[in-house]
Amino acid sequence: MRRRWPSGSRRPGPSPARHRERPSPQGRTVRRTPTGAVSVADKQLSGAGIHNLTGEQQSDWHEDHRKHCYHRRSSMRIAVLGLGAMGSRMARRLLATGEHQVRVWNRTAEAAQPLAEAGATAAATPAAAAVQSDLVLSMVRDDDAGRAVWLTPGTGALAAMAPGTIAVDCSTVTPAFSDQLAERCVQCGVEFLDAPVLGSRPQADSGALIFLVGGDPAVGRRIEPVLRQIGGAVHHMGPAGTGARMKLLVNSLFAVQVAAVAELLSALHDTNLEAARAVEVLAATPVASPAAATAATAMLGRAFPAAFPIDLVAKDLRYAVADAASRQATVVLTNATADTFQRAISKGHGQDNITGVVQLFRAATAT
Numbered sequence: 001m002r003r004r005w006p007s008g009s010r011r012p013g014p015s016p017a018r019h020r021e022r023p024s025p026q027g028r029t030v031r032r033t034p035t036g037a038v039s040v041a042d043k044q045l046s047g048a049g050i051h052n053l054t055g056e057q058q059s060d061w062h063e064d065h066r067k068h069c070y071h072r073r074s075s076m077r078i079a080v081l082g083l084g085a086m087g088s089r090m091a092r093r094l095l096a097t098g099e100h101q102v103r104v105w106n107r108t109a110e111a112a113q114p115l116a117e118a119g120a121t122a123a124a125t126p127a128a129a130a131v132q133s134d135l136v137l138s139m140v141r142d143d144d145a146g147r148a149v150w151l152t153p154g155t156g157a158l159a160a161m162a163p164g165t166i167a168v169d170c171s172t173v174t175p176a177f178s179d180q181l182a183e184r185c186v187q188c189g190v191e192f193l194d195a196p197v198l199g200s201r202p203q204a205d206s207g208a209l210i211f212l213v214g215g216d217p218a219v220g221r222r223i224e225p226v227l228r229q230i231g232g233a234v235h236h237m238g239p240a241g242t243g244a245r246m247k248l249l250v251n252s253l254f255a256v257q258v259a260a261v262a263e264l265l266s267a268l269h270d271t272n273l274e275a276a277r278a279v280e281v282l283a284a285t286p287v288a289s290p291a292a293a294t295a296a297t298a299m300l301g302r303a304f305p306a307a308f309p310i311d312l313v314a315k316d317l318r319y320a321v322a323d324a325a326s327r328q329a330t331v332v333l334t335n336a337t338a339d340t341f342q343r344a345i346s347k348g349h350g351q352d353n354i355t356g357v358v359q360l361f362r363a364a365t366a367t
Helices: 047-051 055-072 085-097 109-117 126-130 143-151 175-188 201-206 217-230 242-266 275-283 290-298 310-325 332-346 354-366
Strands: 020-023 029-032 038-040 077-081 101-105 135-138 166-169 191-194 209-215 231-238
Touching: 077 085, 077 126, 085 101, 085 109, 085 135, 085 201, 085 217, 101 109, 101 126, 135 143, 143 166, 143 175, 166 175, 166 217, 175 191, 175 242, 191 217, 191 242, 201 209, 209 217, 209 242, 217 231, 231 242, 242 275, 242 290, 242 310, 242 332, 242 354, 275 290, 290 354, 310 332, 310 354, 332 354
Parallel strands: 077 101, 077 135, 135 166, 166 191, 209 231
Antiparallel strands: 020 029, 029 038, 191 209
């Protein structure tokens, strides 16, 4: 029964002790730790003991029991497929938790060796990585790579997964491929989420990636604690395919801004306005987004080490244009930006960072 405090008096706050204890059914103790995990002194509570509690006490006990059981099941068998710049960092963060059994696979086996030395198990095929895994994550280049990793007969991951396990595609792919993969997962009894990420190598290293999740919200909640070990935010977008579509929207907006800044800075050639001063003031105005301001500053240099290489930017823009065209949507700016980045590739800048597109405009103004 809840204690009533006299009028005008203050109810005491929580004990400053490391653990807070309160009685559980039949006088046993439930101890809540600072991390929120719950340990129950006697886990074999009888139904009669629970029914002797008030409704509020029963609700509290069931919540404590649910949290305790989740805490015990937090360790998972996880496969990571694709160990490029992003996938390798995601796998390393999972290993660093010390909670999970991690299997890894990459098309070139050498990429798995550093992770194997860190405690992962390297697999020869996606299927070998996925078998007996609770959760399978993929981070590969495009639709074709995703199709090969998940669906290739004999070696694909999906056929090796048990019903009730979870497949998560973190790659930047078309919504059409996400829909196809979701349908195949349903046929196999496997849960599916498309969960591409925002961020690049520094964010992957620091665990600050942003997940854009499409699929069943209940499935998303089941694995959100794992996603938060890799990233800093998890946004549920809607049904399967919406995470992929949102990722293309974000990348298209970013690319349009970068191309516009590159064009405008290059147009200052042969004027009395210094580009560095223009960038300094532009970054201080509300007109420039943080992404555009950062890109503009990078464009003042002459080296463009790849974090988001131009060839991948162009791929994402092609996907965005194709997705819009499939619905008869008009995306004039996205189409023009896709052409711009494709021209940058044709001029040999495909391996430069996205900001390296400024070289295309510099060359045009210099002639």
